[in-house]
Amino acid sequence: MEGNAGSDRMPLLNPKVRKNSFLEVELGYTPEQAMEEAGRCADCSDKTCISGCPLNVNIPAFIAEVARGDFEKAYEIIKERNILPAVCSRVCSVNPKCERACFRRDGGERVSIAALERFVADWHNFNTNYGAEPAKESAAARRIAVIGSGPAGLACAGELAERGYEVTVYEEGPVAGGELAENMPGFRLPESALARDIASLEALGVEIITDSRCGRAEELLEVEGYEAVYIAGRSKLHAEADIKGASLKGVFSADCFLNWVCSKNKEKYYIDAPEFKSKKAVVLGSGAKALDAARSVRRFGAEVTIVSRTAESDMKVGPNELRRAKQEDIGFIFLSSPLELIGRDGHVAGVWCEKLMALGDEKTGFKYIPLYESEFEIRADIVITVADSGREYFETAENGIFSFSGDVPAAEAMSAGKKAAAVIDEYVKSRVRV
Numbered sequence: 001m002e003g004n005a006g007s008d009r010m011p012l013l014n015p016k017v018r019k020n021s022f023l024e025v026e027l028g029y030t031p032e033q034a035m036e037e038a039g040r041c042a043d044c045s046d047k048t049c050i051s052g053c054p055l056n057v058n059i060p061a062f063i064a065e066v067a068r069g070d071f072e073k074a075y076e077i078i079k080e081r082n083i084l085p086a087v088c089s090r091v092c093s094v095n096p097k098c099e100r101a102c103f104r105r106d107g108g109e110r111v112s113i114a115a116l117e118r119f120v121a122d123w124h125n126f127n128t129n130y131g132a133e134p135a136k137e138s139a140a141a142r143r144i145a146v147i148g149s150g151p152a153g154l155a156c157a158g159e160l161a162e163r164g165y166e167v168t169v170y171e172e173g174p175v176a177g178g179e180l181a182e183n184m185p186g187f188r189l190p191e192s193a194l195a196r197d198i199a200s201l202e203a204l205g206v207e208i209i210t211d212s213r214c215g216r217a218e219e220l221l222e223v224e225g226y227e228a229v230y231i232a233g234r235s236k237l238h239a240e241a242d243i244k245g246a247s248l249k250g251v252f253s254a255d256c257f258l259n260w261v262c263s264k265n266k267e268k269y270y271i272d273a274p275e276f277k278s279k280k281a282v283v284l285g286s287g288a289k290a291l292d293a294a295r296s297v298r299r300f301g302a303e304v305t306i307v308s309r310t311a312e313s314d315m316k317v318g319p320n321e322l323r324r325a326k327q328e329d330i331g332f333i334f335l336s337s338p339l340e341l342i343g344r345d346g347h348v349a350g351v352w353c354e355k356l357m358a359l360g361d362e363k364t365g366f367k368y369i370p371l372y373e374s375e376f377e378i379r380a381d382i383v384i385t386v387a388d389s390g391r392e393y394f395e396t397a398e399n400g401i402f403s404f405s406g407d408v409p410a411a412e413a414m415s416a417g418k419k420a421a422a423v424i425d426e427y428v429k430s431r432v433r434v
C-alpha cells in the first residue's frame with residue numbers, strides 16, 4: 001500500500017452518520033488548519049507534485065500563499081491552471097496523483113494537496129458574490145459552441161472565455177456538469193460545490209444552456225454562425241459488464257445505479273430506498289466507480305461486499321478512500337474474479353467466483369493468475385457491475401468541429417478540454433474573419 005496521502009487530516013463526518021446519509025464526508029479545513037497543513041510543504045527543488053497533477057497546477061506556490069494566509073492569491077494561482085478547483089479537489093481526492101507524487105513522507109503522510117486546494121476554492125467561492133458583477137463581454141468576441149458540460153466541456157469553455165471568446169455550452173440534461181452532476185454521489189461531490197464552480201465560469205462570460213438538444217455541430221457552424229464547435233462527449237456511459245447472468249433482475253450497471261442515486265441525493269441527503277434495505281449487495285470492480293456505488297448502496301441499508309480482481313495495494317483508488325469505505329463497514333474480497341452470476345427464478349442470487357494469485361510487485365506491476373479448483377459462491381440479492389473504462393480518448397479537427405470522448409478521471413478530462421481550447425484558439429485565429 002502507498003504511504004498515506006494526507007487528506008485524512010481533514011475533519012470527517014462520523015461513520016455512524018455516514019451509513020445512511022449522503023452528506024459530504026470530508027468537512028474541510030478551518031483557516032488555521034489549512035495554514036498549519038500548508039506549513040508542512042518543503043518547497044522541494046524537484047517539484048514532482050506539479051508534474052503529478054494532470055493540470056500542472058503550481059502546487060508549492062499556492063501552498064506557500066496558504067501558509068502566509070493570502071488565500072485569494074492562492075486561488076489566483078490555482079485558477080491559472082484549474083478552472084474548477086472546488087470540483088477537482090473533491091473528485092481527485094479519491095486518488096490524487098499530485099499527492100502520490102509528493103516527496104514529503106514524514107510519518108508516512110504526504111502534504112494534503114487536494115484538501116488545501118479544496119479549502120482555497122471554498123474560501124474564495126463563499127466570499128465571492130458571482131451574481132454581483134455582470135459577466136465579461138467583448139463586442140469583438142468570436143463565438144464558439146461547446147456541446148456537453150462535463151469536465152472536458154467546462155474546462156474548454158473556461159479556457160476559451162479566458163482567451164476572449166464568446167462561449168456557449170449546450171447541455172442536454174437539466175443541470176450543468178455532465179457526469180459530475182449525474183454520476184457523482186453527494187457524499188463525494190455536493191451539488192453546492194459544483195454550482196459554485198459553475199457560477200465562477202459564468203462570471204467569466206460562459207453561457208450554459210441546459211435542457212438543450214442543440215442541432216448537429218454542422219448546423220451550429222453553418223446556421224448559428226459559430227466559428228468552431230467542441231463536442232465533449234461521454235463514452236461508455238451506462239456500459240454493461242460482460243458477465244454471464246448480467247440480465248437477471250437485481251443486477252445493475254454502476255453507471256445506471258449511480259445515475260439513479262444522483263437523481264435522488266442531489267436534492268435530499270437522506271433517502272428511503274426499502275428495496276435495498278438489509279439486502280446483500282455485491283459490487284464487482286476495483287476503481288472509484290465501484291467504491292462510489294458500494295458506498296451509495298450501503299447508505300440505503302444494504303450489507304455490501306466489493307469483489308476486486310486486484311490485490312488491495314493495486315486498487316485504483318487511494319488509501320484514504322479505501323479507509324473511508326472500511327469505516328462504513330464495507331467488506332472486501334480481494335484477488336477474486338467473478339465468473340458468472342447465479343440466478344434463481346429470474347433474480348440474481350449469487351456470484352460464482354474464482355481465486356487469483358498475484359505475481360509481481362507494486363513497482364513492476366501485478367499479473368493475476370487463476371488458481372486451480374478455487375471457485376466459490378457469494379450470496380447476493382443485488383449485484384452492481386462496473387464495466388472496464390476502456391479509456392477511449394481522442395480529439396479530431398474537421399472543418400471547425402473538434403471532439404473529445406473519454407472515460408477518464410475528471411482532472412484528465414479537464415486537461416484534454418484545456419488542450420482542445422488551445423488548438424481551437426489556433427484554428428480560429430488562422431481563419432480569415434468573415
Ligand code: SF4
Binds near residue numbers: 042102
Ligand atoms: S512534492 Fe510535496 S512537499 Fe514537495 S513541493 Fe510538492 S507539495 Fe510540497
